[in-house]
Amino acid sequence: MLAKRIIPCLDVRDGQVVKGVQFRNHEIVGDILPLARRYAEIGADELVFYDITASADGRTIDKSWVERVARVIDIPFTVAGGIRSKEHAQTLLSMGADKISINSPALQNPELINQLVDEFGQQCVVIGIDSFYNSQSGEYEVHQFTGDESKSRRSTWQTKDWVKEVISRGAGEIVLNCMNQDGVRSGYDVEQLASIRQQCTIPLIASGGAGAIEHFRQVFEQANVDGALAASVFHKNIIRMAELKQQLAEHGIAIRPIEPSQQ
Amino acid sequence: MNVVIVDTECANLTSVRFAFERLGINPTITDNADKIIAADRVVLPGVGTAAAAMRNLRRKQLIEPLQSLQQPVLGICLGMQLLTAHSEEGDVNCLGVIPAQTKRMDTGKLPSPHMGWNQIQPINNNPLVASDSQPYCYFVHSFAVAEDQHTIARCGYHQSFAAMIKKDNFIGAQFHPERSGSAGSALLKQFLECSL
Numbered sequence: 001m002l003a004k005r006i007i008p009c010l011d012v013r014d015g016q017v018v019k020g021v022q023f024r025n026h027e028i029v030g031d032i033l034p035l036a037r038r039y040a041e042i043g044a045d046e047l048v049f050y051d052i053t054a055s056a057d058g059r060t061i062d063k064s065w066v067e068r069v070a071r072v073i074d075i076p077f078t079v080a081g082g083i084r085s086k087e088h089a090q091t092l093l094s095m096g097a098d099k100i101s102i103n104s105p106a107l108q109n110p111e112l113i114n115q116l117v118d119e120f121g122q123q124c125v126v127i128g129i130d131s132f133y134n135s136q137s138g139e140y141e142v143h144q145f146t147g148d149e150s151k152s153r154r155s156t157w158q159t160k161d162w163v164k165e166v167i168s169r170g171a172g173e174i175v176l177n178c179m180n181q182d183g184v185r186s187g188y189d190v191e192q193l194a195s196i197r198q199q200c201t202i203p204l205i206a207s208g209g210a211g212a213i214e215h216f217r218q219v220f221e222q223a224n225v226d227g228a229l230a231a232s233v234f235h236k237n238i239i240r241m242a243e244l245k246q247q248l249a250e251h252g253i254a255i256r257p258i259e260p261s262q263q
Numbered sequence: 264m265n266v267v268i269v270d271t272e273c274a275n276l277t278s279v280r281f282a283f284e285r286l287g288i289n290p291t292i293t294d295n296a297d298k299i300i301a302a303d304r305v306v307l308p309g310v311g312t313a314a315a316a317m318r319n320l321r322r323k324q325l326i327e328p329l330q331s332l333q334q335p336v337l338g339i340c341l342g343m344q345l346l347t348a349h350s351e352e353g354d355v356n357c358l359g360v361i362p363a364q365t366k367r368m369d370t371g372k373l374p375s376p377h378m379g380w381n382q383i384q385p386i387n388n389n390p391l392v393a394s395d396s397q398p399y400c401y402f403v404h405s406f407a408v409a410e411d412q413h414t415i416a417r418c419g420y421h422q423s424f425a426a427m428i429k430k431d432n433f434i435g436a437q438f439h440p441e442r443s444g445s446a447g448s449a450l451l452k453q454f455l456e457c458s459l
Contacts, residue, residue, distance in 0.1 A: 002373075002420055003380040003399060040444075045380055071281045076401055076442045093310075096277035098403075098442060121311045123376050123403040124275075172376055172403075203378045226374060256380040256399040259445050 003256040004220050005045040005227030006244065007205065008234045010035060012051045012081070015065060019183070019232050026052070029235045032065050033072060039234070040073040042241045043258035047073070048101065048175070048229060050128075051081030063092060070096025080128055080175075084112070086119050093120060101126035101175060104144040107155050107162075110169060117170035125173075127166040131159040131192065132179040140192055143179060163196055174200060175229060177207040183232060185211025193223035205229050213239055213247050220253050264455055266290040267302035269329070271309055271342070272319045279308045279339065282441035286452055296328040304455060305332055309341025313365065313406070314353025316345055330358055335459045336433045343428065343435025344406060352406045361413050361430040368407045371421040376405040381418050383426040383438070389415040391434065391453045392427070398446035400426070400438035407437060432459045 010017045010032065017035050018026040029035070032049070039047055049069070066079055079092050080101035089100045100120075106113050106127055116125045130143045132154070140159035145151040157165075163174060176196055178189035188209045197204055203226040206219045210230035219228050233239040242258055249255045268279055268290050276292050283290045283306075290306070291298060299305055307329070309316055320326055329336075338346045345357045350365035357365070368377060380399040385392040392398065392415075400418075407424040410417055416427035418437070428435045434454070440447035 001382065002377065003382075005379050067277070070278050071284070074282065074285065074442065074444050074448060076403075076439070093275055094277060096275070096281060098275070098278065098439075122405065123378065124310060173378060201374060202376070203374045226379060 001254045002226075003045065003254045004225075004248070005205070006043075006216070006241065006255075007046045007048055007227050007229040008039045008044050009048040009050055009207070009229045009231045011231060012049050012065075015062070017235070018052070019235055033068055035235075036069050036077075037072050039241075040075050043245060043256075044075060044241065045256055046075055046227070047077040049077060049079050050101075051079070063095065066092055066097050067095040078126055080126070086115055089116055089120060093124060099124045099126050099173070101128045103128035103130065104146075106166065107142065107144045107157065110165060113166055113169040113171055117172070122170050122172040125171055126175060127171045127173070128175045128177065129159060129162060129166075130177050130179050133189075133192070146179070159192075160196065160199065163200060167200065167202055171202060173203040173205065175205040175207050178209060181209030182207075184209065185233065185238075187211065187215045188219040188223070188228065190218055190222045193219060193225055197224050203227070211238070213244050216244060217248060217251055217253065220248065221251070264288060265301070265303045266306065266455070267299050267304070268292045268306045268308060269299060269325065270294040271307070271316050275310045276308055278439075279306060279441045282448065282451055285448065286455065288455065294323045294325060296325060299325070300328055300332065303334060305329075305334060305336045307336065307338040307342035307345060309339060309345060311341060312352055313341060313344055313350035313357060314355045316341055317355050317357060320345075320358075326358065330360055333432060335454065335457060337454050338433070338435040339441070340404060340437060340439055343437050344408065346428070346433050346435045347408055350406065360433045361428050361435065363408045363411060363413055363425070363428055365406050365408055368405055368420070368424065369422055373421050376403055377407075377420045378403045380443075381420060381438075383416045383418045385416045385427075387415050387429075389427065390429070390457050390459060391450045392416060396446075398443070400436075400440070400443040400446055402438045404437060408435075434459070
């Protein structure tokens with residue numbers, strides 16, 4: 001049976017892993033390589049590296065760390081942030097990234113999704129979506145340039161419509177980041193994720209809000225997502241991977257057990 | 264040991280190279296037919312589409328050299344599908360060294376592509392995976408080979424399909440051993456040590 005994936009996310013800024021609260025006030029967590037290696041060793045199923053500066057700054061920064069990561073870990077990883085062209089994607093994939101994830105550039109130029117899928121195949125094209133619940137309109141809205149508070153703004157898309165659009169353009173996976181929950185550790189937005197799951201025929205990854213083992217169980221059981229992404233609970237050792245996986249397995253959730261060498 | 268990774272261009276070669284380097288082997292990435300034929304082990308990696316990969320192999324005049332190989336050959340993911348006779352993906356004839364067909368997966372109501380870690384079950388004297396193990400391996404694909412007499416490991420996602428296939432010296436793995444943790448690493452090590 002296909003296992004549900006536990007995916008630590010490492011936000012990268014200037015070659016270091018950082019973490020903010022609701023996308024703001026970033027603090028340094030540590031160096032990329034030791035963190036990447038550690039997560040692979042303790043049983044993470046996949047890693048996402050999200051370069052939070054690139055899109056907002058309108059520049060492409062040094063990505064040589066991608067090759068260094070590919071050299072040391074033996075689990076799949078995705079690189080996100082500032083990928084605007086086939087050439088950018090090609091560079092990252094040739095450095096050893098398994099997937100590339102695009103967010104704001106896909107909103108600016110949806111055709112980019114088709115181009116990437118045609119060139120590299122559906123399996124390595126992930127679309128990141130920052131979805132914000134607007135309590136005034138009662139709608140989930142897609143935001144862009146969220147890596148920089150001063151540039152972060154609402155797009156013209158409602159989340160459910162953008163999900164439909166990216167699937168029709170051939171995307172291989174969606175990471176749905178629920179902005180209202182991000183960094184506050186009060187649980188995933190199970191309601192929104194369950195609703196999007198109904199229409200999402202490609203793998204769906206939950207992001208934003210993990211604070212306790214219970215939250216992972218809820219999002220797998222109630223929203224039936226394929227994977228759950230989290231950052232601070234792992235960086236700050238609030239949740240231990242071994243305990244998380246054991247408890248999920250005890251609840252009958254399909255999980256890749258941690259190999260003896262990883263404990 | 265002289266390990267060659269065939270340069271199919273559309274493939275993600277780097278992570279396969281690094282996986283062998285972690286085992287202390289420095290593989291050569293090449294599209295030179297003589298070097299491929301002279302290798303102790305040949306790896307055919309692949310991501311992208313079957314039609315594009317076959318087009319590249321034809322342009323590089325590698326089809327006949329690859330078909331004639333006698334040493335152990337490992338096709339990974341799309342590389343496994345290239346070992347079969349035909350792929351529905353782009354309706355293209357492949358190398359045909361294993362008489363199987365690659366078809367679009369029927370995933371029912373499950374998401375497609377089949378992406379993530381799934382458990383494989385080795386069968387038929389699998390030379391690379393211990394018969395008493397059922398390791399989790401990392402898959403990303405939406406086309407697959409149906410189970411038949413050449414299947415040496417099976418996996419299930421809505422339907423059962425071939426996780427590994429073998430005929431003579433040719434072996435294919437639908438998953439990515441280079442991204443399958445210690446289980447994948449053990450498989451690659453066994454590939455270096457086996458005699459087929």
